Amino acid sequence: PRVRSGDLAAIGYTSGSTGRPQAHAKTWAGFATGTAQNLAALADLWGGRQPQVVATVPPQHMYGMEMSVLLPLLGGAAVHAGRPLLPADVAEALEQACGPRILVTTPVHLRALLRSGVALPALAGIVSATAPLPQELAAEAEDRYGAEVREVFGSTETCVFARRRTARDPLWTPLPGVRLAPQPDGTLVHAPHLPAPVVLADIFEVMPDGRFRLCGRQADLLEIAGKRASLGDLTRRLLAVPGVEDGVVVQLEPEREGGVGRIAALAVAPGLAPADIVAALRATVDPVFLPRKVRLLPALPRNATGKLCRESVLEALAGPGARVVGSGSGNAA
Known part of the structure; x- marks a missing residue:
């Protein structure tokens, strides 16, 4: 399409988990660069073949937008047309895939899958976001399904900017070109897909090699x-x-x-x-x-x-x- 890179592509709203939802404009240039970042974070899961994405998250959520809309639109992936929710529906959708299966999900859905005992076909990888993924849950999923669970970190404001294999590593690895600068009230995120640095309320402990540990949000810290x-x-x-x-x-x-x-x-x-x-x-x-x-x-x-x-x-x-x-x-x- 003849769309200028700086044109408005979407307006994303924060979830409102800590207050009123806030609007954030997204351009086509930002989406294209962000999709390239996501490919850099995930492409080794499926190698040179076309990934087949099954997502349990809605496409209007920014994580769902990145993984189930932009990855197929700009990154060459295929995506299941439905949005399966119950464990048996997820298994059926994955069975319909004809290539490397990538399950895009959340900790809540992943826990439900494990507790249901439903069998899943061979997976190339599992991607998780929207809430912190407990290390024990990630390890259990890897043992049960024989696939790596890769957690991505992002927000409506920033889109995805870091990744980790939660079952083995508590530290997050920033995507190429991403740099974090701790601030008194949060963290400043510099990234190639962002037109300007974004301040998040999250508190990070940044290591000398650039990797970081999430310490929580300023609003989550308690002193009693x-x-x-x-x-x-x-x-x-x-x-x-x-x-x-x-x-x-x-x-x-x-x-x-x-x-x-x-x-x-x-x-x-x-x-x-x-x-x-x-x-x-x-x-x-x-x-x-x-x-x-x-x-x-x-x-x-x-x-x-x-x-x-x-x-x-x-x-x-x-x-x-x-x-x-x-x-x-x-x-x-």
């Missing part, structure tokens, strides 16, 4: 009674509790001016009581960071890409139809 923790790490510990299938830890707004917001949690844990979860967390979590409220639900209010918006989490914590326990004195809250 002179001690520090992060909501991301607390959520990871919650998910590690035997019997917890899904969960998230949040900090509530302070009840009074100058006060400290209480820690609360949502969990999907059939067969467990809130007190059981708190008791398990005591083994690895400092008492000041134990959730004062734990609400059990049949499912968390995730959106189509597995993300949790803060407003939805707060509504679920306040809503009826779930059991709650206070973790301080053991009394119901």
Whole structure:
């Protein structure tokens, strides 16, 4: 098409997981350069043959746009016409592929696939994004399906700019030409596909060789009674509790001016009581960071890409139809 490289291709909106969605304009030049970056990050998974992409993420999400629209449009991949969601549907879609199969998915969908026990055909690779992928989950998927799980890091603001093999390496490798510059309130991302550097709220520890470790977001860092923790790490510990299938830890707004917001949690844990979860967390979590409220639900209010918006989490914590326990004195809250 006779489209100028600087023309507007799309407007991407942030998920709203930490506030109101924000609009970010994307040009054709940025998309073309970003797709070349993604090929550099993933092409060794399928070698010289045409990759056959099956995506469980919607194309209107920026990750889905990059992997299931732009990779076929600008990178020569083929893509399944449907968007399978349930494990059996994913397996059927993969069976229909006639080349190196690439499953583009999320940690939530990958966990569901593993727990379902459904058999998948031979895969060339699994790509994951939208939420942190636990190392244990990545290793389990590699063992079960015999394919590398490659996690990519990006955002609506930046698109994908780093990769890692999560089962083996906790550090992220920036894509060619990407450079991170830590700032007091986040990190400045320089990348070839970005017209100007972008500031992210994420806090990174950058190594001398350019690789980095994600330390969480400024808004996720907690300081209570002179001690520090992060909501991301607390959520990871919650998910590690035997019997917890899904969960998230949040900090509530302070009840009074100058006060400290209480820690609360949502969990999907059939067969467990809130007190059981708190008791398990005591083994690895400092008492000041134990959730004062734990609400059990049949499912968390995730959106189509597995993300949790803060407003939805707060509504679920306040809503009826779930059991709650206070973790301080053991009394119901």
